[in-house]
Amino acid sequence: MKSRSEAVSIVGMGYVGLCTAATFASRGIRTVGVDIDEARVEQIRKGKAPLHEPQLDTLLKHAVKSKLLEATSDISSANDTDMTFLTVGTPSQQDGSIDLSYIKNATEDLGNVLRGKRGYHLVVVKSTVVPGTTNGTVKRFLEQSSGKNVGSALGLCANPEFLKEGTAINDALHPDKIVIGSNDMKSANRLTRLYRKFYGPKLPPVILTSPEAAELVKYASNAFLATKVSFINTVANIAQQIPNVDVGTIAEAIGLDPRIGSLFLKAGPGYGGSCFHKDLQALINYSQNNGYDPTLFRATEETNEQQANKVVDMAETLLGSLSNKKVVVLGLAFKKDTDDIREASSLRVISQLKKKGAHVIAFDPMAIANTKKQLADQISYADDPHSVLKGADCAIIMTEWDEFRKLKPKDFQPYMKTPNIVDARRIYDPKEFSRLNYVAIGLGASR
Numbered sequence: 001m002k003s004r005s006e007a008v009s010i011v012g013m014g015y016v017g018l019c020t021a022a023t024f025a026s027r028g029i030r031t032v033g034v035d036i037d038e039a040r041v042e043q044i045r046k047g048k049a050p051l052h053e054p055q056l057d058t059l060l061k062h063a064v065k066s067k068l069l070e071a072t073s074d075i076s077s078a079n080d081t082d083m084t085f086l087t088v089g090t091p092s093q094q095d096g097s098i099d100l101s102y103i104k105n106a107t108e109d110l111g112n113v114l115r116g117k118r119g120y121h122l123v124v125v126k127s128t129v130v131p132g133t134t135n136g137t138v139k140r141f142l143e144q145s146s147g148k149n150v151g152s153a154l155g156l157c158a159n160p161e162f163l164k165e166g167t168a169i170n171d172a173l174h175p176d177k178i179v180i181g182s183n184d185m186k187s188a189n190r191l192t193r194l195y196r197k198f199y200g201p202k203l204p205p206v207i208l209t210s211p212e213a214a215e216l217v218k219y220a221s222n223a224f225l226a227t228k229v230s231f232i233n234t235v236a237n238i239a240q241q242i243p244n245v246d247v248g249t250i251a252e253a254i255g256l257d258p259r260i261g262s263l264f265l266k267a268g269p270g271y272g273g274s275c276f277h278k279d280l281q282a283l284i285n286y287s288q289n290n291g292y293d294p295t296l297f298r299a300t301e302e303t304n305e306q307q308a309n310k311v312v313d314m315a316e317t318l319l320g321s322l323s324n325k326k327v328v329v330l331g332l333a334f335k336k337d338t339d340d341i342r343e344a345s346s347l348r349v350i351s352q353l354k355k356k357g358a359h360v361i362a363f364d365p366m367a368i369a370n371t372k373k374q375l376a377d378q379i380s381y382a383d384d385p386h387s388v389l390k391g392a393d394c395a396i397i398m399t400e401w402d403e404f405r406k407l408k409p410k411d412f413q414p415y416m417k418t419p420n421i422v423d424a425r426r427i428y429d430p431k432e433f434s435r436l437n438y439v440a441i442g443l444g445a446s447r
């Protein structure tokens with residue numbers, strides 16, 4: 001007898017949930033995507049992604065058309081699936097600690113549904129949660145609301161996600177590892193079986209461990225990457241004080257040492273995005289509550305915060321007072337190929353520029369709509385990278401979009417009042433731009 005193929009449900013159709021759902025469906029796995037946001041569900045049903053992520057629209061269209069992905073706001077659909085991934089948000093509270101309210105609500109809703117289910121169901125925590133959450137809060141809420149026990153009728157795993165916005169689909173299709181934390185082999189085997197089906201012979205290394213260790217892997221990974229960014233930004237700020245030194249050369253040279261590695265050694269305006277700051281704050285808070293103060297991670301965060309001031313200082317050095325100056329911000333998204341502005345360094349820079357009395361006008365190929373939701377008319381917006389520069393006193397490159405990278409000195413100079421360029425992303429060749437007033441993070445003055 002042919003066994004029924006495994007079906008999964010995913011609760012939370014944000015970046016992680018939707019990309020996971022689209023890739024599962026693309027590999028023939030029947031997937032139900034659940035979200036409380038009706039408008040989002042409606043959009044997904046039409047095969048249209050509610051967020052910008054390369055390749056996602058195409059995958060989503062196929063997934064919906066083939067009926068392998070069904071979007072719904074009714075969590076009871078999870079009943080007809082074999083396992084449920086929780087991919088709801090885990091934002092910060094005021095004090096930096098993790099806000100588990102979405103996890104609690106989603107777990108409770110799911111448990112209520114599973115109360116009536118016959119047969120085994122596996123619950124997988126994919127959201128980033130501090131160590132102990134899966135075995136603590138999630139297990140407690142799940143058992144209470146379902147009236148069932150984890151370990152018998154219910155399976156439970158922690159399975160953190162490592163995809164990156166901007167390359168999320170590719171990351172989901174080709175991860176470097178899968179980390180599964182569980183208390184029992186049945187849960188771990190069920191999840192491994194799903195991934196074996198998904199990846200076939202290309203199954204990446206699977207790390208089987210405890211839920212607490214799996215949870216910490218995710219934080220350790222983000223803390224390391226954030227620290228690497230703050231490290232190279234620190235070196236950049238030192239390099240900038242030294243004539244004839246470019247941090248790019250330093251990064252290239254140290255990156256050749258395999259113990260260091262070349263990735264994440266790009267100096268810039270500081271990290272942004274929905275994860276690094278939030279996860280570092282959660283980890284610091286969690287650790288302090290357990291009696292250990294992780295000084296290194298606090299320094300990583302402080303360095304990142306200060307890096308935005310550094311960018312504004314560079315503009316001030318070129319312009320003198322920023323008061324009443326027209327300063328153009330090229331790029332709002334926290335990195336290229338996304339419309340996400342959460343914790344973007346552009347926002348920190350804009351806030352400083354405003355404090356100093358500058359008139360800020362911004363352009364971004366994708367992120368203007370999201371920025372308007374947050375900053376409204378605190379700044380002005382332009383429709384293209386050329387009109388934005390008209391009469392500008394200074395342009396600051398804040399996102400490394402390919403279309404900014406293509407710009408030449410002739411795209412700046414004739415339009416600007418004074419061609420002052422602060423290249424916070426280091427995307428231009430300093431020699432080519434030397435006839436403009438060009439400065440870049442980590443670039444010492446040439447003699």
Ligand SMILES: NC(=O)c1ccc[n+]([C@@H]2O[C@H](COP(=O)([O-])OP(=O)(O)OC[C@H]3O[C@@H](n4cnc5c(N)ncnc54)[C@H](O)[C@@H]3O)[C@@H](O)[C@H]2O)c1
Pocket residue numbers: 011012013014015016017034035036037040087088089090102105106109126127128129161162163164165274275
């Ligand atoms: N965004 C990333 O790059 C990334 C990468 C790795 C891990 N993570 C982690 O994954 C988790 C999700 O992140 P995200 O960026 O996808 O979040 P997101 O904010 O983009 O999406 C969360 C979704 O969950 C929905 N939701 C909230 N409560 C719900 C409920 N009770 N039932 C159904 N849906 C509900 C929201 O409406 C929203 O659509 C977080 O813990 C995050 O730290 C994110």
